[in-house]
Amino acid sequence: MTTSVGSSRRPSDTAVPAPRRWWALAAVAVAQLMIGLDLTVMNIALPSVQRSLELSDPARQWVVTIFALGYGGPLLLGGRLSDLLGRRRALLFGLTGFALASALGGAATGPAMLLTSRALQGVFGALLTPSVLATLAASFPVSGSGEGSAERGRAFGIYGTVMGSSSGLGVVLGGLLTDHLDWRWCMYVNLPIAGLAAAGVLYAVRPAPRAGGVRLDVTGALLATTGLMALVFGFARAETDGWGAAVTLGALALGLLTLAAFVLAQARAARPLLPLRVVLDRRRGGSYLAVFGVASGIFAALFFLTFYLQNVLGYPPVRAGLAYLPLTAGLMAGGRLVSPLMARVPVRLLLCPGLLTVAAGLALLGALRTDSGYRPGVLLVFLLVGLGSGWLLVTANSTATLGAGADTAVAGAMVMTSQQIGASLGTALLSTVAATAAAGHLRARPGEPAEAAVHGFGVAGLSASAFLCLAAVVVFLVIGGGARRGPERPDGAQAG
Template sequence: MGDSAGSAALPPDGDTTPDPLPESGPKHGEPAARTALVLTAVCLSQLIVVLDISVVNVALPEISRDLGFSPGMLSWVVNAYTLVFGGLLLLGGRLADLFGHRRVMAAGLLLFAVASLLGGFAQTPAQLIAARAGQGLAGAVLAPIGLTVIMVTFAEGPARSKAVGTWAAVAASGSALGVLAGGLLTDLLGWRWVLFINVPLVAVTLPIALASVRDRNSGERPRLDLPGAILGTAAMTALVYGVLDTERHPWDSPRTLSVLALAALLGIAFVRWESRCAAPIVRLGIFGSRTVSVSNVNALLVGAATVTGFFLASLHLQNVLGYSPLEAGAAFLPFCFGAMAGSIAGMRLVKTVDRRILIIGGLLLASAGMAWFSALDPSSTFTGGFLGPSLVASVGIGLSMVTNTYMGTSGVAPREAGLASGLLNASRQCGGSIGLAVLSTIAVSTTRSAEESGTGTLEALSTGYGHAFLVTGGLTLAAALLTALMIPRDRAEAAPVAD
């Protein structure tokens, strides 16, 4: 990997970080203990981010009763985090490149702790929603840093494959762990602890990050493409908000269409500005790499399938099968183990097996597992109904996620590490937000139609969830087909793309 890709389009930030040595593990002379601490810090940071996407879901009924949320406002406990997180991810990825990994990670962790404390002590709905928005901002800063730090700390080869695999295992299993943790904390300590739990996590992570992660050595003042940052953030925010707001305003309503049209106009303006800017926040030439483009589309599709899948599965367990929050959380343990197993397998195979085959195989498993969930009904048991699809889908997600993440970042120059990881995270998050809104609409409309035809309440709910599960299976199947068609054999990794 060299610096040729996009160096002319990037600001002269004085980066003196040497390129990693090929196949030699960590950079020459780096102590193994420090690189282990680096990996620990980025994995813990990623765990904090992904936990907070799902940890509050099972606590929502208790939050509503305690703080007096109206039904229409309760969803914004989740949406406030998602909106800010998704809207600011691209900016967060670029901040790490410009201002230094160590200081940006420390700032993100501290902000996460403060916002979590404020949320845990919230006395009104507005206070909690504001705190969740603060967590979303911190998450947008933290999420891209993990891959960025891995790319500049570990050289191309087995060491980086192992590091990316470990990071991806945390990302793949974190949402399921969030559901489990949310059920445990809500049942045993109360809903406020789904927010307070971040404080001890930050207290452990921050000293490790400060001791191991290094800033860039820059003798010049960093420059940021401010117009590009504003346009990109506004476009992402408008898109995510427009989709999320379909809970209150239908897709064909003037309000929704206006917001989505605004998002499209801002997106066009962003692309035009970036194509002409000398130091863009997103160098559009990076998408000239087929592997980068395909990996981001895959992240979008799989993000839509997995985020929606967790949501639907949690609802089915509680609303149809009558599980308590604690029981529903425990039911996701096999998913966690399966995702870890798939990630470990991907980590070990990624350097010896064609990555195209690994991604396609993992996505086909994920598709089969997601579609299998559609067979759940009110008479399903855990072992006879939920366990099988959980294991199949989770192994496939873990396997494909590791390999897709590696493919989407390994062909990128070190100076654009934050950009590449920010794009992948933004694609995954936007996919999750859009998928959740669209598939929730499908589930609700299908349930309503079933009830109108005389189907019982539980059967109607199960039918609605089942139709949405079939769509999640279709999304992961589409990602598998895209990879098969667009990525040639033995070319899963491309060289950096020059301007």
């Protein structure tokens, strides 16, 4: 692995910070919040959606899965389209498309119309997210002397808090809207949010010239999108059909083979979709691995805790959603604590504590029992998972885009790609672990299904905790002692 990016930067990216940069941060944070909300806002609404549109049980799950497919698959393509269109234009296209897709879903008269709208939401979200990160990186540059590091740390701290807390807020919002209005407002709510974000973009994000010499790598785009969508689909089918099902094995095999072909194509392409220098940089590579690891654990944990709160403790949807607020508090605290450290501390000494803090929270799932209640068990899990996630996501997003130059959008897209693949794998794999452990417990103690389910959650949590501890070791070794974080140089590399 290399320790510098070596890509050129446009002058506009190395100039003084944007005059309306804090307004730009607010606008793109609202845009990303909207996407994050939609990853979970429909989860609690699913029973109401199923009754309203007469969805079958398999179709019900696709309301969530098809959004993940549409979002996770084209992220790398969205990063390159951001360069081709220009950041500001890509933000406005993404926001407009996401709003229209949401309106279509809110007005859905049948399953096909709703699923189409959810897929389109994912696709426009995949265009929007890389532009968000590229706008942040350009609005808060760091000079060769390190000037601007503190502002950049604060900006990414705010963004990381918003991004990390959006899933928990989505659960809360979904419960409130479904209980007090109608499930359709889980879709319609995106219209005012998108309008507010678009107004902010028009006011605060200055137009930037298109990246010179950028061409769309059609072969790479097709291979990357197909491979990533096949992996996400395979993991989703593993959760419902099992790992040995033909559809699961076929999708995973297609995904792995296609992504292998993608890597080979990128090594030979004159203008690749994802230049290999982006992922071979030690800091970025370690950041992507850290995000993959933490996503594989926390999304499965949140899935388990939703069932624990509602099915074991008997919480109604709104109360279950509000129970997630300590997660948001932990995320905010983690982002705030790590922001001032990013300019001074080597990145591996920031990423690894984040992973280990989340691992500690997941390990506490093993102590839950049917009579544990909310305090201190669930509350402490939420706080630790939130604290570690906020700490890690702020560090990873800033590191991935620092000094990336013309590769900034696609470098940022890789963060979300890592998160999507990690979340899909973790949810499928840990669900299997939980189900297997629960079945074994039920055979030993028949007639205690709730206790068996909680036992399964605990075994899965301990497994996820062990995986994150291993991930921390791997990230520490991958980044190495020579890849210290340093000030950004005008040539796009990093000092130190």
